[in-house]
Amino acid sequence: MFCTTCHSLAVTQGDETKLIGGDIGPELTKVGSKVNPDWLVAWLRDPQSYLSHALMPRYRWSDQDLYKVTQYINTRLTDPDLLSNVPPLEEPTQEEIRLGQRLFLEKGCASCHVIQGVSPQKDFGPDLAILGSKNVSQLEFGNSNIPRNLISYIQAKITDPLSVNPAARMPQYRLTPTDLDAITTALLSMTGSPANSSLARLVVPRPESAFRPAGAFGELYDRYKCAVCHRFNG
Known part of the structure; x- marks a missing residue:
């Protein structure tokens, strides 16, 4: 799916570690340690259902492919030191x-x-x-x-x-x-709904191209978020 077209990953070769990939989206090197697995599945399946102006395209994953991608992220793109100093705790009474x-x-x-x-x-x-x-x-x-x-x-x-x-x-x-x-x-133990829920839905302005294709092509252009990487007439 060419994720590294927009996202970067840290790759170590010998004694050197460097980022490869794009800079449109966030770095994914340790993202598996940061996100909830259920949220990750929902995000990959339909980014715009969570964030209406998300730049990430909506891919038509099969269930099998979506499972493989999320398993890779959750097991390989992690921070091995993140939980190294977490003290063991029993369930509180x-x-x-x-x-x-x-x-x-x-x-x-x-x-x-x-x-x-x-x-x-x-x-x-x-x-x-x-x-x-x-x-x-x-x-x-x-x-x-x-x-x-x-x-x-x-x-x-x-x-x-x-x-x-x-x-x-x-x-x-x-x-x-x-x-x-x-x-x-x-x-x-404080894991419930916020007492004062005043958070507005996050909206990120989406840069608009001067050209908007019409017809069936225009619908596909918008659906697959082609404008994230491509521009017509500048």
């Missing part, structure tokens, strides 16, 4: 989650942040109602040296916010290890 939620309120976190069932007094901090379901690729680690996983991110944001974001307004909390683990457990 409801009592542990409630303890963390109580500490979240007692320590003043709810003054700035939203969690499920709690509205903030101010709107300083981001909504944490779905923090536990976030992929590592959605987190901003800045220049910090902490392990790239959600648990380390949460605990660094609580104990040393400036290490992750030098412009953070969040205070630095001095918590006992037990209290820190309890709050982390509560935040990891």
Whole structure:
């Protein structure tokens, strides 16, 4: 399907690693560690159903080909070090989650942040109602040296916010290890719908060509997103 016409991949030859491919779409070298497999299937099957102005063409995959491509991405285009420092965790009990939620309120976190069932007094901090379901690729680690996983991110944001974001307004909390683990457990359980859902549908402006083919050819031209790579009359 000529994916590297638009996307780049890191290829190592000997001691040299370089990017090959196009620069229209994002680099795919480690994308298998960043995306949800179900989302990947839906995206490859019909990009415009997720993002109406997506530049990626809609390919007519057979189920077998779609399976092969997604398996390749999920198993080969990954970051082997991504989960190397993730500590093992058992499933939290409801009592542990409630303890963390109580500490979240007692320590003043709810003054700035939203969690499920709690509205903030101010709107300083981001909504944490779905923090536990976030992929590592959605987190901003800045220049910090902490392990790239959600648990380390949460605990660094609580104990040393400036290490992750030098412009953070969040205070630095001095918590006992037990209290820190309890709050982390509560935040990891926050996987539901955002408390304040004000996100608009993402729309990316699509560059328009001066020429719009008409008739049956025009329909095919639009359907297969030919304008992503090709132009008529400039």
